[in-house]
Amino acid sequence: VKTITIRDIAKRAGVVPSTVSVVLNGKAKEMRISDRLANQIRVIAEEMGYYPNQTAVSLRTGKTKMLGLIIEDISNIFFASLAKIIEDEADSIGYKVVYCSTENNDDKGCELIKMLSLRQIDGLLITPTNGMTLEISKLLEKKKPVVLMDRYFPYLNAPCVLSDNFTGIKDGVEHLLHKGHNKIAFVTVDLDQIQMHERERAYFETLQSHNIETKNNWTLKLPYKCKPAEAIHKITSFISSISGLQAIIFATNYLGIYGLDSIRQLGISIPSDLAVICFDDHDIFRLHTPGITIIEQPIKEIAMNSIQLLMKQFENKELAVNELQVFKKPKLVIRAST
Amino acid sequence: VKTITIRDIAKRAGVVPSTVSVVLNGKAKEMRISDRLANQIRVIAEEMGYYPNQTAVSLRTGKTKMLGLIIEDISNIFFASLAKIIEDEADSIGYKVVYCSTENNDDKGCELIKMLSLRQIDGLLITPTNGMTLEISKLLEKKKPVVLMDRYFPYLNAPCVLSDNFTGIKDGVEHLLHKGHNKIAFVTVDLDQIQMHERERAYFETLQSHNIETKNNWTLKLPYKCKPAEAIHKITSFISSISGLQAIIFATNYLGIYGLDSIRQLGISIPSDLAVICFDDHDIFRLHTPGITIIEQPIKEIAMNSIQLLMKQFENKELAVNELQVFKKPKLVIRAST
């Protein structure tokens, strides 16, 4: 099956290919081509079922109308949700998106940036790993449109859109304090990522600013990629090790799931009025967690804002300083308990 | 920042661009280019940080090394999991993947096929909606490599890789019968998709083949995109409407989640020994469902097999008849109860 090109149409219309190109790109007026001829060309193109070869267009124009989405893991519900909103937004401006998972592996992440660059991707949305700093700074030098999401590098002048992790946890802590819970534990994950640091910092600083006692052994740091059984065990013994515990904050929902489930599953006796707050990634989990308070990630806001920042770069607009680091505040959602 | 092309290297090496191309494509031997020169060219390319422009390669060769993944919704954990495995598999053979969500909308699905085609995508992996039949048959005509996943059209000769939904439910039913449960309800979703029909058929036929009574009002069909609250309500009253109910099968995990959660959440009194089986999509859910039996979707097998079938088509191999419709059997996973 031969594909229809601009030449085929030109031949049929009795004009030269460039005329067809001009018409089909809506520049007929500009080039003062008669309406009659322009229309005729459009009709023929339609009849012949012509679609421009995007590869050829890309080679010529240098634009692929494709976005690269580099995330930790597409099968993770947080990133999958992000991916959906990004797909929708990209679609609305005529872009398709190529996704790639870093699996939090620096080398893989850097490789992905290279791969996508040589495919002439127009812009990159990245949830970076720490080891990607250099590669990202190269992109910035090349003026390649790029937006970091969810994580950022303090010393890199890259546009980024983030959860306001600090305020999220701060709000959570203050919610608990307001309810009269002063003895609050904190469960997090041992990941050297800025967002995890921010959450931990918020936990300590908020309590301190309210003159509430904090103790290091009220904090549990689970290894990244901790096996569920191990996580459950550690969380359980952690909880029972603190007498008079009134509340617990899970700094990631991943742990939250294991944690809450573990509690139910093992039937551990914890105070039935233990207040639980969990940093959350997605809607779906809320169904499973009656009685807990969710710090809801502003996924939609992050995704939409990221695309906007990318578009500004496409238009060669300078980003204002206050657009370089955008913080989207999580929302506290209180689930009715059973 | 100027990008390095084959010409720059040629100039530096004192040869003509085609020589560089030949060497860099590993055809130096073939073209009887001296090892010394070949090496020199490779070194220069390396030094200059050369990467071939994929767009140009694509235009010339007609291959983009990109796959299109058309699914219902990337934010759905089933498809996200599929997407991850497909990403990995594609990566291992040097392909990137562009994803698009149909949202079960026929028009959108057809549009996506067109969009991806004009981007010269090398092959398509599709979980089709019913209305995509025509567009897919066009692809087949054009000999465009395509594999349908998870769903298929009985009258379309397209390669497809599917869950063996019938056997999955059949195994589930027989598992229940074996345990001595004869009064089994079935909760499904009102979607005109072949896999849902197969699951329902398996429920009825398996019971009938064992001479077990079935009644139509032991089946609940929820509307697609039923709101959680509504689903919970319907499932709850459905369960309590059947006296002496011994077991229940959820034909999708989506419902399963709502269903099980609803039971807990509303504290409805159901027989504590009610056996529950749920068609499942992904690992993560199993954590939430102690005591139920999962019919586990063979996601990994489907994804890997699909890529293989696509590759065969890339190599212009004819597919054997038994490769045209591949059924991957779900696995029964019995979760320890609390």
Add this chain to the structure above:
DNA sequence: CTGAAAGCGCTTACAG
């Protein structure tokens, strides 16, 4: 108003 030409960066058949 319209046409001829150059060129995006590459690969490959062809000629020496």
Add this chain to the structure above:
DNA sequence: CTGAAAGCGCTTACAG
């Protein structure tokens, strides 16, 4: 062994 040329399908600056 190596080089010159054509061409993938398009867009755009240029010339009439």
